[in-house]
Amino acid sequence: MHAVVEHAVDEIIDGLDAAWDANIAKGAVSAGEAGLRVRLAHCGVSRADLAALSTAFLEERRAQAKRVLGPSPYNDAEVQFLFLPIPGSVAAVYPLRDSFAVVVSLGLVEALRLCSIAGRLQSALERIEHSAKVESALGEERFRYVCQLFKRMCAFINASAVLCHLDGGKVPNFASRLDAATRHRADVLLEAGLMFVLLHELGHVRYRRALLERGVNADDVQWEFTVPENLDERKTEELFADRFALDAVSHNFRLTLTHASCLLLQLYTCVDTLQHRNKREHPLSVNRLQAMQSYAGVAQGYDVGQTALNAAIKFGERLWKDSAAGSAKTGLDALKRFVGAHSQFDWRPISDALLILDARQEGDDARAGNHA
Incomplete structure (x- = not known):
C-alpha cells in the first residue's frame, strides 16, 4: 500500500461518491448526506494537500506498526491509500482500473x-x-x-x-x-x-x-x-x-x-x-x-x-x-x-x-x- 498520487485523487473521490450510491464500495461509511467533494471543498484542501496528508498518515501508521507487523507493514504495491480530513466516518475499499484504493477519514x-x-x-x-x-x-x-x-x-x-x-x-x-x-x-x-x-x-x-x-x-x-x-x-x-x-x-x-x-x-x-x-x-x-x-x-x-x-x-x-x-x-x-x-x-x-x-x-x- 502506498499513499495516493496527486493525479489519482479525483478518480478515487468521484468513484467513491458514485460507488456508494451504486452499492459498490465496501466498508463502513457514514459521511453524511453531502458528497465527499462537497465536504472536501468546505475543508479547503487541494489534491496536493490530500496526497501529502495521506503520505504522513500512512507513514505514521507504518512506524507504529513495525514492532508487530515487521519492517514493511501494509506492503501492497497495488493498493493506494487516501486520507480524507473530513468529519464523519469513512473506511472503505474502492476498485480502480488496475488496482484498489483504501480510504480512511479523520472522522x-x-x-x-x-x-x-x-x-x-x-x-x-x-x-x-x-x-x-x-x-x-x-x-x-x-x-x-x-x-x-x-x-x-x-x-x-x-x-x-x-x-x-x-x-x-x-x-x-x-x-x-x-x-x-x-x-x-x-x-x-x-x-x-x-x-x-x-x-x-x-x-x-x-x-x-x-x-x-x-x-x-x-x-x-x-x-x-x-x-x-x-x-x-x-x-x-x-x-x-x-x-x-x-x-x-x-x-x-x-x-x-x-x-x-x-x-x-x-x-x-x-x-x-x-x-x-x-x-x-x-x-x-x-x-x-x-x-x-x-x-x-x-x-x-x-x-x-x-x-x-x-x-x-x-x-x-x-x-x-x-x-x-x-x-x-x-x-x-x-x-x-x-x-x-x-x-x-x-x-x-x-x-x-x-x-x-x-x-x-x-x-x-x-x-x-x-x-x-
Whole structure:
C-alpha cells in the first residue's frame, strides 16, 4: 500500500461518491448526506494537500506498526491509500482500473480515539472500584461519587463517538483532561484499532483478488456466532476481512487485535440499533467479535483483553435482543440531548482519582522491586 498520487485523487473521490450510491464500495461509511467533494471543498484542501496528508498518515501508521507487523507493514504495491480530513466516518475499499484504493477519514479516527479513551477509563474504573487505597485517599462519600462519575463519563464519551460517526458532530477534546499515563494507554489502544482497520480493508482487497483468481468458498470456514444470523456474500466478505487481519499478526497478538477491534465493532452495534437497520451489509458486530475471539484463542497474561472482549460480546448480545424485542429505549435525538446536557460537566474529580491510582500503582511497583 502506498499513499495516493496527486493525479489519482479525483478518480478515487468521484468513484467513491458514485460507488456508494451504486452499492459498490465496501466498508463502513457514514459521511453524511453531502458528497465527499462537497465536504472536501468546505475543508479547503487541494489534491496536493490530500496526497501529502495521506503520505504522513500512512507513514505514521507504518512506524507504529513495525514492532508487530515487521519492517514493511501494509506492503501492497497495488493498493493506494487516501486520507480524507473530513468529519464523519469513512473506511472503505474502492476498485480502480488496475488496482484498489483504501480510504480512511479523520472522522473515523476521532470516533476511534473517543472509544479508546472510554475503554481505558472503563478499565481504570474496574481497578478503582477494587482499590481500598484509592477509597481511603478519597473518603467513602467522594469515592462513591467518583465511581458514578466514571460511569457517566464513559457513557458520554461513547455517545459522543456515535454522533461523531453518524453526522460528524463536534468532537470533545477529552484527551486534554486526562493524565499523561491514561492518554498514553488510550493512544496505544487507538493504534491497535487503526491497525485493525487498515488490515481489515486490505482483507477486502485480498477477497476481491481471490474472487477474480479462483473464487472464494464460504464453506471452507465455520463461523461461531452469538446471535443466530444468515450469511450472504457481502457478510461473508466482511468476516473474511476480519480473519485476514488476524492472520496478518502473530498468534500471540491476535487476541490483542481482537480487543482493539472492539473500538469499531461496539460503535457499529450502537449505530445499527439506533438506526434500526433491517438490511445490513455487515454481519452483526457481536457475531464478528465472537468469531474473532474464537479464532484468536486464549492468550496467557491477557486478562484485561479477555474481560473487555467478554463484556463487549455480552453488551452486543443484550443490545440486539432488546432491539429485536422492540425495547431499545435510546433514539438519536435522546442521544444528542444526553451529550448536550453533559458537554459542560465538571469531570475534574476523575482526573484526580486517576492520578491517585497511578501514584499508588507506582508505589506498589517500587516496593515490589525492593523486595525482589
